[in-house]
Amino acid sequence: MKKLILTIAALALGAGLAHAGSHSVIRMGTEGAYPPWNFLNDAGEVDGFERELGDELCRRAELTCEWVTNDWDSIIPNLVSGNYDTIIAGMSITAERDQVIDFTQNYSQPDPSAYLAMSDDVDVEGAVLAAQTNTIQAAFIAEKGWTLVEFATPEETIAAVKTGEADAVLADKSYLTPIEAEDADLVFLARTELIGGGVGMGIRESDTELKEKFNMAIQSMKDDGSLNALIVKWEIGEPF
Amino acid sequence: MACYLTTGKHFGFYWSFVTVLVLLAVTAPTALLFGFGGATAARSQFLPLRWFGTTYISIVRGVPDIAFFLFFVIALDQGFEFLRHQYLCPDWTDRIWQGNDFVVCSAAKLPLGNAPQWVHEVYGFLLAVLTFAIVFGAFAANVLHGAMQAVPRGQIETAEAYGMTRRQAFWHVLVPQMWIYALPGLSNLWMLLIKATPLLFLLGVEDIVYWARELGGTKQARFSDYPHGDWRLWYFLALLVFYLAFTRLSEVVLSRLTRRLSHGQATIGATA
Numbered sequence: 001m002k003k004l005i006l007t008i009a010a011l012a013l014g015a016g017l018a019h020a021g022s023h024s025v026i027r028m029g030t031e032g033a034y035p036p037w038n039f040l041n042d043a044g045e046v047d048g049f050e051r052e053l054g055d056e057l058c059r060r061a062e063l064t065c066e067w068v069t070n071d072w073d074s075i076i077p078n079l080v081s082g083n084y085d086t087i088i089a090g091m092s093i094t095a096e097r098d099q100v101i102d103f104t105q106n107y108s109q110p111d112p113s114a115y116l117a118m119s120d121d122v123d124v125e126g127a128v129l130a131a132q133t134n135t136i137q138a139a140f141i142a143e144k145g146w147t148l149v150e151f152a153t154p155e156e157t158i159a160a161v162k163t164g165e166a167d168a169v170l171a172d173k174s175y176l177t178p179i180e181a182e183d184a185d186l187v188f189l190a191r192t193e194l195i196g197g198g199v200g201m202g203i204r205e206s207d208t209e210l211k212e213k214f215n216m217a218i219q220s221m222k223d224d225g226s227l228n229a230l231i232v233k234w235e236i237g238e239p240f
Numbered sequence: 241m242a243c244y245l246t247t248g249k250h251f252g253f254y255w256s257f258v259t260v261l262v263l264l265a266v267t268a269p270t271a272l273l274f275g276f277g278g279a280t281a282a283r284s285q286f287l288p289l290r291w292f293g294t295t296y297i298s299i300v301r302g303v304p305d306i307a308f309f310l311f312f313v314i315a316l317d318q319g320f321e322f323l324r325h326q327y328l329c330p331d332w333t334d335r336i337w338q339g340n341d342f343v344v345c346s347a348a349k350l351p352l353g354n355a356p357q358w359v360h361e362v363y364g365f366l367l368a369v370l371t372f373a374i375v376f377g378a379f380a381a382n383v384l385h386g387a388m389q390a391v392p393r394g395q396i397e398t399a400e401a402y403g404m405t406r407r408q409a410f411w412h413v414l415v416p417q418m419w420i421y422a423l424p425g426l427s428n429l430w431m432l433l434i435k436a437t438p439l440l441f442l443l444g445v446e447d448i449v450y451w452a453r454e455l456g457g458t459k460q461a462r463f464s465d466y467p468h469g470d471w472r473l474w475y476f477l478a479l480l481v482f483y484l485a486f487t488r489l490s491e492v493v494l495s496r497l498t499r500r501l502s503h504g505q506a507t508i509g510a511t512a
Contacts, residue, residue, distance in 0.1 A: 025354040033454065035463045040454060042465055043248030066357055070444065074310075080340045081314050082321075082349065083444070100340050155457040159470055178460045182467065206341045 025064050026210070027084035028054050032069035034154055034175060036234040037090035037199075040069070049234035050088045053107060056226065060217040073133060073152055076100060079202060085210060087202030090172065092136045094196065102205045104214045106198030107227060111237040113137050113196070115189040116176045117161060117168035122189060130157040130166035136196045137170040161186070174236040244466045253451040257482070260437045260448055263369065268430065270373040275380025282385050293381070300378035308375055309442045313367055317350065324348040361445070368443045376433055383425030388414060390421040420501040427494040431487055452479050 030038045032046055041047035046067040058065035068084045079087050079101060092110075093103045113136070115124060125146060131138040133150040141148040149166050151157045158179060160166040168189060169176070180186050203211045221227040228239035244250075281293025300308070321344045325336065329345035336344060346352070351359045391414050399409035440447040456472030 027353070033457070035460065039463055040249060041463070044252040045248070047463075064354075068357070068360075069446075071441065074442075077314070078444075081318060081342050082344075085353070153453070153457075155453075155470075158458065159472075162470070178462050179458070182460050182462075183458075204341050204343075206338045206343050 025066055026058065026086065028058075028065050028067050029070050029075060029079060029084035029087050030067065030089040031072045031075065033072075034090050035178065036174060036236055037172075038088070049230060049236050050090065052234075053221075053227070053230055054088050056221065056230075057214055057217040060220055061213040063213065071152070076202070079204060082204075085203070085207065086214070089202075090175075090199055091202055092196035093198060093200045094136060094139075096139075097202070100205075101202045102207075102211055103200035103202055104211055105218055106200045107218050107221075108199040108231065108236055109238045109240065110194065110196050110198045111172050111174050112192040112194050113140070113170055114173040114176050114192050115168040115170055116158070116180055116186050117189055118164075118185055118187075120187045120189060122167045124168060124170075124189065124191060127167035128165075130160040130169040131171065132157055135171075137172075137193075140193060140195050141170060158186075177235065247466070249451075249455060252446065253448070253455055256446055256448045256451050259365070259445065260440070263365070263372070263437060263440065263445075264433065267369050267372045267376070267433065270369060271376040271380055271429075271433070272426075274373050274377025275382075275384050278377060278381030279384035279388060282381065283388060297378050297381050297385070300375055301382065305375060305436065305439065306442070309371060309439050312374075313371055313443055316367060316370070318342055321348050321350050324350065364444045368440055368445055371443070372433070372436070376429055379429050379432075380426065383422050383429065384418065386425070387418040387422035391417045420498070423494070423498055423501060427490070430490060430494070434483065434487060434490070448479055448482070452476055 030046055030050060032038055032040045034048075036048050038046060038048045038050045046069065051067070054065060054067075070078050070084070072089070075087055075089060075091075076097070078084065087101070091097070091103075093106060097103070115122070115129075117127075125144075128147045128149060129141050130149050130151060131141055132154050133152055138148060138150055149160060151160060154171065154175060157166070157169045157171065161169050162185065170193070173192065176188070180188055201214055203214070218227070222240055231237065231239045278293050278296050281289045282297060284290045284293065321342075322336065325332065325344040325348035328347045332345050334343065336342065351363045395413050395417060396409055399413040404412065438447055438449040441450045452475035453472060456470065456475035458470050459467050461467040
């Protein structure tokens with residue numbers, strides 16, 4: 001076994017010598033399961049608001065970018081250990097996350113979170129509420145002390161409401177809107193929650209240079225209105 | 241329907257079956273090799289080697305698979321990068337661990353930051369093979385160690401009486417005879433390995449369960465040409481059929497192998 005590991009290590013060392021080089025490709029980590037922010041289209045490629053936004057940002061910052069999908073649960077640990085260079089996955093900027101990673105400036109307005117349920121008379125304080133693990137919504141329900149069931153993917157939170165496992169799901173309104181529009185059984189509750197401080201790109205704390213580049217690119221898209229055009233096109237909330 | 245089943249996404253799904261089968265085909269012999277190494281080390285006369293063998297077997301067997309997959313792979317990856325960093329960037333002055341961040345010079349990244357996506361995927365796959373091999377190798381080592389003990393002592397004594405050295409007796413008498421004792425345990429491991437493949441997604445390899453979940457999920461007309469409700473049940477049923485068919489096939493092959501290995505052996509199946 002030792003020999004095998006040594007052989008692999010030797011191979012690995014050798015492979016790198018050929019073209020030791022620059023940080024020329026930026027790997028963009030996303031979840032790929034959160035339309036309209038990011039999802040896999042029929043061809044199996046990353047698509048959505050953040051795909052278009054990310055490609056445009058990379059063009060403006062003169063970076064070559066490549067898209068990678070990763071489970072939501074381990075999306076921060078994998079950024080920190082260097083498996084990709086940014087998180088662009090509809091991640092709200094929170095103080096708690098900011099302790100572990102850095103964020104660029106926000107590229108969306110704070111989006112109200114909405115409740116989706118099978119009937120509009122659910123009382124959220126006494127109800128069983130579904131939310132995705134490690135989201136601001138899950139943290140919000142937990143903090144309120146209401147009954148929370150957590151799921152690893154957004155898809156499962158909706159399924160839980162439809163099977164009756166949960167009474168309502170709390171998520172970003174922009175994610176729930178297309179689902180509500182196409183499913184006759186599901187309705188929004190009147191109540192919404194204003195949580196979160198807008199969405200930004202997550203970047204390693206040590207990677208300040210990359211953060212500055214993306215900050216400038218986002219600012220230039222805010223200034224010339226192209227960011228607003230994308231926000232309207234994908235219906236992800238209020239424009240700036 | 242035909243159009244739906246041939247979208248790029250579905251090809252990703254079909255391709256993941258190949259990934260899983262290749263993984264099994266590569267991992268099983270590697271794990272067996274690790275197991276053989278571990279078992280031989282554990283019965284070695286050289287004390288440090290014996291310690292190494294028994295420690296490997298007992299530590300890996302005692303750690304839950306999922307913990308091993310979450311912790312060990314990142315550690316392994318960082319270990320490789322750390323070694324490369326020491327070798328390739330001796331002049332680097334910044335610290336490698338900056339708070340939560342693990343930062344090595346860009347030449348030491350594995351794979352290199354500018355490598356195409358398929359290189360990253362192959363690398364992830366190799367890490368998966370190595371991790372599976374280490375985990376299942378420990379179990380295999382225990383099975384093989386037991387099998388070596390189970391070969392009747394008389395066989396070795398006879399070999400020694402014929403003037404064989406320890407090494408000759410091991411390779412020509414013990415090893416050929418131990419397989420029949422090892423087979424039931426090894427076939428168990430093989431079945432477990434088949435069922436453990438969904439752990440692949442923890443390592444960033446997109447396996448069949450990941451794609452079934454993704455494809456079965458509700459699709460809205462805005463985001464897909466083929467909108468549908470929650471079809472995960474059907475996709476998971478397809479996986480169930482696949483796993484059952486595959487394990488059934490394995491059972492048939494393994495029982496044939498057992499019969500073949502029993503020929504001329506002093507076991508209960510064929511008394512000498």
